[in-house]
Amino acid sequence: MANPPADAGTDLFASYEAELHLLQADLSQKLDTIPTLQGEPRKAALAQADRALDEAKELLDSMRLEKQNIPQAQKVKVNQRFRNYESDVDGAKRKLAGLRDDRSALFGKRYRDSPHEGGGGDEQVEQRQQLLSGTDRLERSSGRLRESQRIALETEDIGRDTLADLGRQRETIEHTRGTLLESEGYTDRSNKTLKGMARRMATNKIVTVAIITVLVILIIAVIVSKFR
Numbered sequence: 001m002a003n004p005p006a007d008a009g010t011d012l013f014a015s016y017e018a019e020l021h022l023l024q025a026d027l028s029q030k031l032d033t034i035p036t037l038q039g040e041p042r043k044a045a046l047a048q049a050d051r052a053l054d055e056a057k058e059l060l061d062s063m064r065l066e067k068q069n070i071p072q073a074q075k076v077k078v079n080q081r082f083r084n085y086e087s088d089v090d091g092a093k094r095k096l097a098g099l100r101d102d103r104s105a106l107f108g109k110r111y112r113d114s115p116h117e118g119g120g121g122d123e124q125v126e127q128r129q130q131l132l133s134g135t136d137r138l139e140r141s142s143g144r145l146r147e148s149q150r151i152a153l154e155t156e157d158i159g160r161d162t163l164a165d166l167g168r169q170r171e172t173i174e175h176t177r178g179t180l181l182e183s184e185g186y187t188d189r190s191n192k193t194l195k196g197m198a199r200r201m202a203t204n205k206i207v208t209v210a211i212i213t214v215l216v217i218l219i220i221a222v223i224v225s226k227f228r
Helices: 011-036 039-069 072-101 103-110 121-226
Strands: none
Touching: 011 039, 011 072, 039 072, 039 121, 072 121
């Protein structure tokens, strides 16, 4: 197995990842060894592989929770690796189920296709078959529960990311709104200034016209007084 990459996320997630690599290697070795065994040694090996698979699933659950603390910039690569780990563990689970269903290898020569062949020894075989069937049903139920938990956690993760995005968008909108209000204030002050300038120009114009009128009247008065 390869070592965890540099962008493994948090230190705790990297620790889980390294532990999962070691556990996957051990589980793969056990699964490769089981086909060579029969009888009680095979049962013991299957039980060990079951425990290793359960530990791998528990590590995946811990990693799924810790993923929520990983910075957003690293989440894409981490999610891809996490999905690969889930796929590897699911593959190991299917392989183990196939090995467990090989009852002829599990019980050796005592195994019968029909539980009524072979006399009293078949009762023990039938009991073991029922036990294995119950174990398979329990494993399938546990798998469905783990899958439901995984979907719930991923949905929660997506919801948290969505809320964070909405929060950032809200901050952007509030900042834009503040900028618009500030711009409106500047516009109001500019309008008042322009109106004041317009009033002053009108007043100056009236004063200028009045001065010119007075000067014209004075000039006319002077001219008239000279011709009297």
